[in-house]
Amino acid sequence: MSLTSYQIGLRAEEIRQDVIKREQRVAALKTRIAYLETDAFVEVASREKLSLVRPGDHAVIMLPERDEVAWVPDAPPVRPRGPFGQAFGQLDAWFRLFFGAPDEGILGRRP
Structure with missing residues (x-):
């Protein structure tokens, strides 16, 4: 073979x-x-x-045991007004990033 x-x-x-x-x-x-x-x-x-x-049959619809509550998202946080106001768009955010908030120094909060 x-x-x-x-x-x-x-x-x-x-x-x-x-x-x-x-x-x-x-x-x-x-x-x-x-x-x-x-x-x-x-x-x-x-x-x-x-x-x-x-x-001759009757339809039965089973409901959940507890009511479902509609969820509503929280309101967006209010943008704090910086020294430049809203007229300059994101300039306040950049200013806070590099120089801190008006009550902060460059390295953080003042004592």
Whole structure:
């Protein structure tokens, strides 16, 4: 028996195993299709997914145990007015960055 025929035999066995797996998958899918076509599945799906009810049934909507409170964000902080006022835009922020606030020195608060 040559190496080539041995490799062919291995490949044939791999293909047989693959065919068996695929046949099992096909059988499982056929079983699933058969279930999906039943009236029981259609009723469950229509009740759960589509929120449908049968004639004579009453729909019940479950509310959460506690009321949900709408969340409102806090107001943005008020920008402190520096020595230049709002007319100069971000100049106050740059001034505070390099020189400190009006009541601070360059190295921090004054004693």
